[in-house]
Amino acid sequence: MKKYLAEFIGTCVLTLFGCGSAVAVNTLLAQSNVLVPLGFSTLLIAFAFGLSIVAMAYSIGNISGCHINPAVSLGMLVSGRMNVKDFTGYVISQFLGGILGAILLFIILGSNASLGTNGFGEASAMGISVGVAFLVEVILTFVFVLAILGVTSKAENGRIAGLVIGLSLTLIHIFGIPFTGTSVNPARSFGPAIVSGLTSVAFAQVWLFILAPLVGGALAAVCYNFLSKED
Template sequence: MRKYVAEFIGTMVLVIFGCGSAVAANTLVGKLGVEVPLGFTTLLIAFAFGLVIVAMAYSIGNISGCHINPAVSLGVFISGKMNGKDFVGYLVAQFIGGIAGAAILVALFGSNESLGTNGYGDASALGISMGIAFLAEVILTFVFVIAVLGVTSKVENGSVAGLVIGLTLTLVHILGIPFTGTSVNPARSFGPALLAGGQPLSQVWVFILAPLVGAAIAALVYKFLSAEEEKQA
């Protein structure tokens, strides 16, 4: 039970600080009435998501592995490093944590109009189509999950794993934010979309399905690559 509670807390904190930083940055820019380069806010938000992963990895990593992302849990499950019971338990805890985090953001900002939701079309900075949004999320999640599987595959990487994973999440956000706002995490997307309603909720299926597809591909590719490596050893 403790690992499920840890996943709930970790996902909640990710939404509060990651999505909350996006809301705060965009709100502040709007109130100041000044033009801020898109690259500046992109980096700010990207590092917020990356740093919260680093913080949680070294806080709850020894308890649950700090997945705090259904896509990561799926990758670990397909890799054979997680049983079905824990997989379901992690998913439930993560989605509830995402909803709780979004609810706290509503309380903090006093509105559900902007919760760091993901989107395509006019909800995307680049105005991309649904198909491009799906493809982008598959690619971004593939990179993130294969990095997680790789760095956590060796015990000697334990001291740096959190940092590597956090920086990889920062990396995928830098590219992905102008496209979709960057999900790579179904629970992070579902919580804010559920409380925001409207367009974010109608589009959220893309940000649930695409990361799971990307994670599954990453797990299968990593299994193939690691199997080849074991044969050569």
């Protein structure tokens, strides 16, 4: 239960600080008369998500491994580093943590109009189609989970693993934010989407941000297993 509680807390923190930073940056840009380059705002949001991972990795990493992402847990399951029982407990805890993080953000903002949700079509900054959004999320999650499997494969990488994973997530967000807002994490997407309302566009589209990251995580595990086999 300590592992599950750690995953719950970690996912809550990631959702609150990551999505909260996205909302804060976009709100300030919309209300400011100062022209701020879009790339700068993207960097701020990307580092908010990345640093959240770094903070949690060195806080709960020794307890649960700090997956705080169902796609990462699925990658661990497929790669044989996790059993089905723990996988189930982790995923439930992660989704609940994502929901709590979104609820806290809703309380702080006093509105569920914008909670850092993901989207495609009109909900995407670049207006990409559902097919392109799915492909982008699969690729982003594939790269992210592959990096995690690689850096955590050796015990001697323990001291730098959190930093590497956090910077990898930052990289993923820098590329993905203009396309989908970057999910690569079903729990981080589901929490804000459900708190936004069952009739919201975010909730109607959240299926993609649950399915695509899981596909990307599973593919990364299969690929890493193949690449790392000595025979």
